[in-house]
Amino acid sequence: MNAALLYPFILVAGALQALGNSMNARLRDALVNPWLAATYSFTPIVIVFTILFFTMPTPLPTLQTLGTMPWYAPLGGVAGAVAVFGGLAFVDKVGAGPFNGLTITANILTSLALDSLGLFGLKAGGFKPMPWLGGLLMVVGIVFIARATGPKSEAEKAEGSEGGLMAKLLYPFILVAGSLQAVGVVLNAQLRGALVNPWLAATVSFIPVALVFLFVFLLRPSPLPNRADVARVPWWGALGGIAGAVAVFAGLLFVDKVGAGAFNGLLITANLFTSIAIDHFGWLGMKRVRAGIGRLIGGLLMAGGIVLISVF
Numbered sequence: 001m002n003a004a005l006l007y008p009f010i011l012v013a014g015a016l017q018a019l020g021n022s023m024n025a026r027l028r029d030a031l032v033n034p035w036l037a038a039t040y041s042f043t044p045i046v047i048v049f050t051i052l053f054f055t056m057p058t059p060l061p062t063l064q065t066l067g068t069m070p071w072y073a074p075l076g077g078v079a080g081a082v083a084v085f086g087g088l089a090f091v092d093k094v095g096a097g098p099f100n101g102l103t104i105t106a107n108i109l110t111s112l113a114l115d116s117l118g119l120f121g122l123k124a125g126g127f128k129p130m131p132w133l134g135g136l137l138m139v140v141g142i143v144f145i146a147r148a149t150g151p152k153s154e155a156e157k158a159e160g161s162e163g164g165l166m167a168k169l170l171y172p173f174i175l176v177a178g179s180l181q182a183v184g185v186v187l188n189a190q191l192r193g194a195l196v197n198p199w200l201a202a203t204v205s206f207i208p209v210a211l212v213f214l215f216v217f218l219l220r221p222s223p224l225p226n227r228a229d230v231a232r233v234p235w236w237g238a239l240g241g242i243a244g245a246v247a248v249f250a251g252l253l254f255v256d257k258v259g260a261g262a263f264n265g266l267l268i269t270a271n272l273f274t275s276i277a278i279d280h281f282g283w284l285g286m287k288r289v290r291a292g293i294g295r296l297i298g299g300l301l302m303a304g305g306i307v308l309i310s311v312f
Contacts, residue, residue, distance in 0.1 A: 003258045007266055007310070010258070013250040014270025016243040021275070022284045023240025030232040032225045035217035038084065041241035042210040048242060049206060053199035061196045069194030070121070076187030077205035078212065079180040080248065086177035090170050099174060101142045104268055106178025108135050111185075111260040112309070120186045122260060131261055134308025137301050138265060144298030145272060185251040186260055192252040201252050206245065234285070258310075265306040273299055 028037040083103055090099060112135050118124025192201040247267055255263045276295050282288035 003262075004310070006254050006258055007262075010250055010254060010263060010266040011270040013247040014267040015274040017247040017267065018271040018274035018278065019284070020240040020242070020244030020246075021271075022278050022286055023234075023236060023243060026234060026285055027237045027240055030225065030229055030234075030237065032223050032229055033217065033221070035213055035220055036224070038213040039210065039217050040238060042206065042213055043241075044238050045241045045245045046203065046206050046210050049199055049202040049245075053197065053203050056199055057197070059196045061194060061200070065194050065196055070190060073187050073191040073194060074204055074208065076184045076189075076191055077207075077209045077248070078184075079187060080184030081209045081212065082184075083177045083181040086174055090174060093170060101145075102171060102174040103178035103181065104142050104272075105139050106175040107182045107264055107268065108138050108261070110179040110182040111264040114182065114186055114260040120183065121190050122186060122256070125259070128312055130312035131309045134265070134305040134312070135261070137305030137308065138268070139305075141298040141301030141305060142272075144294050144301065145276070147294060182260060182264055185248075185255050185264060188248060188252050189255040193256070198249065198252050202245070202249050205248065205252070262306070262310040265309045269299075269302045269306050272302060 024037065024041050027041060028034050031037040031040060086103065087099065112131055114120065114122055115125050115131070116127050188201070188205050191205060192198055195201040195204065250267075251263065258266075276291050276299060278284060278286055279289040280291040
């Protein structure tokens with residue numbers, strides 16, 4: 001099967017990931033406690049994938065396929081969730097633009113390195129200048145988008161500059177989170193190969209994540225939402241995690257077929273274009289931020305970058 005035929009499905013997964021992020025933002029505002037919101041968001045994912053596995057329990061892994069699974073393969077979901085934790089912990093300290101720019105940059109460059117070196121079971125493609133040029137274009141595009149999304153008023157600039165040095169000290173941790181996000185996609189693909197059944201693999205990947213967020217919430221149960229807060233949860237509040245989980249499931253199925261660089265590049269490009277549309281039109285109750293020339297240039301650069309990564 002031609003790998004390019006999978007690109008539309010990956011683009012849809014990236015768009016749903018952006019919608020899921022916005023849904024989760026609304027959910028976090030309503031439920032006050034970020035750990036409660038994360039637990040509430042991830043629990044339906046585990047339930048849905050568990051039901052799908054019991055509905056379609058075959059094929060099942062054999063002792064031979066289980067023997068090929070590296071010990072770290074079930075940690076793919078946890079690795080990807082580090083970026084979620086980074087958002088919860090750091091985004092208000094460094095700003096959304098720098099946070100997203102750093103995580104996405106680390107994700108793309110790590111994905112290209114995984115493809116080039118053949119790490120974590122991927123086929124080594126060697127150094128190819130055109131994909132790395134594409135990665136550079138995507139990084140430049142991200143910078144354009146992040147700068148165009150920065151604070152506009154003097155008050156916002158002053159607020160964003162508070163603790164400037166301390167915020168910059170968090171940058172290495174955010175870069176690690178972005179790298180782990182790329183690694184998590186590859187680990188999930190290995191998990192799917194060993195467990196054979198994609199629904200079982202998705203369940204195994206998400207259960208540790210849900211348990212981690214639940215454990216942290218039990219350790220830090222305050223603040224808690226009141227009745228008025230709960231009433232503000234939209235009817236689609238629990239769907240944000242499921243929308244985002246489509247990207248993880250796509251990684252389980254497709255990353256070994258198209259490569260980590262192409263997969264993450266397509267996913268991120270669709271994510272950012274959808275995010276620009278969400279901001280521009282104010283969908284899902286988000287504050288309207290019109291798509292200016294900087295954002296559009298950034299999006300075009302990213303599209304050019306993913307063409308270089310995917311074709312070459």
